[in-house]
Amino acid sequence: MDHEADAHRTDLMTITRYVLNEQSRYPESRGDFSILLSHIVLGCKFVCTTVNKAGLAKLLGLAGETNVQGEEQKKLDVLSNEVFVKALISSGRTCILVSEEDEEATFVDPSLRGKYCVVFDPLDGSSNIDCGVSIGTIFGIYMVKDKENVTIDDVLQPGKNMLAAGYCMYGSSCMIPKKGKIYSVNEGNAKNWDRPTTKYVEKCKFPDDGSSPKSLRYVGSMVADVHRTLLYGGIFLYPSDKKSPDGKLRVLYEVFPMSFLMEQAGGQSFTGKQRALDLVPTKIHERSPIFLGSYDDVEEIKALYAAEENND
Ligand code: AHM
Ligand code: MG
Numbered sequence: 001m002d003h004e005a006d007a008h009r010t011d012l013m014t015i016t017r018y019v020l021n022e023q024s025r026y027p028e029s030r031g032d033f034s035i036l037l038s039h040i041v042l043g044c045k046f047v048c049t050t051v052n053k054a055g056l057a058k059l060l061g062l063a064g065e066t067n068v069q070g071e072e073q074k075k076l077d078v079l080s081n082e083v084f085v086k087a088l089i090s091s092g093r094t095c096i097l098v099s100e101e102d103e104e105a106t107f108v109d110p111s112l113r114g115k116y117c118v119v120f121d122p123l124d125g126s127s128n129i130d131c132g133v134s135i136g137t138i139f140g141i142y143m144v145k146d147k148e149n150v151t152i153d154d155v156l157q158p159g160k161n162m163l164a165a166g167y168c169m170y171g172s173s174c175m176i177p178k179k180g181k182i183y184s185v186n187e188g189n190a191k192n193w194d195r196p197t198t199k200y201v202e203k204c205k206f207p208d209d210g211s212s213p214k215s216l217r218y219v220g221s222m223v224a225d226v227h228r229t230l231l232y233g234g235i236f237l238y239p240s241d242k243k244s245p246d247g248k249l250r251v252l253y254e255v256f257p258m259s260f261l262m263e264q265a266g267g268q269s270f271t272g273k274q275r276a277l278d279l280v281p282t283k284i285h286e287r288s289p290i291f292l293g294s295y296d297d298v299e300e301i302k303a304l305y306a307a308e309e310n311n312d
Pocket of ligand 2: 100121123124125300
């Protein structure tokens, strides 16, 4: 038996260990960020266990339904949201929270306030829960401008101001390839697409430069589709269409964190008009069209939008 290889296999790098290792490199830091991350990890662990046993625990189903004990059942996304909100508040390191599940932003009580703002989607892709497709949590972290005077503007900042972002995938370190062989889009909306998107998808299927057509892969959970894009490359798009001029995905907790990660991995993210991370949101649940993935693939869609503008 190869003891060295075996030692390596059992020397696990967990996120908690990684955060603590990183933290120890900055002895002057107070550990606030590490504490915040450990509370996010706690939320993810809870959601992970709950998702795994969802069927057994009869947690599936619509909010408002009652179980055999006559208790009201909570939908997994509602439950996950409660867990994240409580974990984040109790970390004592947050001041404002924006969740996909809550209409309004949550301002943390001044006695528990810290300097970080967290935007998150506690359970993205939740419509896929019942069929066992991967779903996940997406988060982004900003720094508050003035802790004594916290306002909604603290979360209406461009994505490039995020300090960190991440996702955790439930159910089933990346350098994204510069160009990929996969495109990922809900083609059921094709009838209503604009010209650049239509042309782009046409080129994916019928390339005019002698290259092979791309494969189509679309799960319908952003976390799963972006995760695959990070590993295999290619492009994920949720464009605008005639029915939804701003697309579907939400800027703060879907578009920004995933764009942030895509750029960190060497890819790009574009809205059809600009770099996604340069957007300045004006509403917490604002939506934006999004094209993200391998650098060269996103370059192509950018060129098609630029050509369209020049035609106008
Ligand atoms: P949700 O946050 O309500 O789950 O919606 C977001 C999801 C994304 O995960 C995914 O990219 C997109 O909706 C799929 O939308 P569609 O079913 O229109 O293709
Ligand atoms: Mg979502």
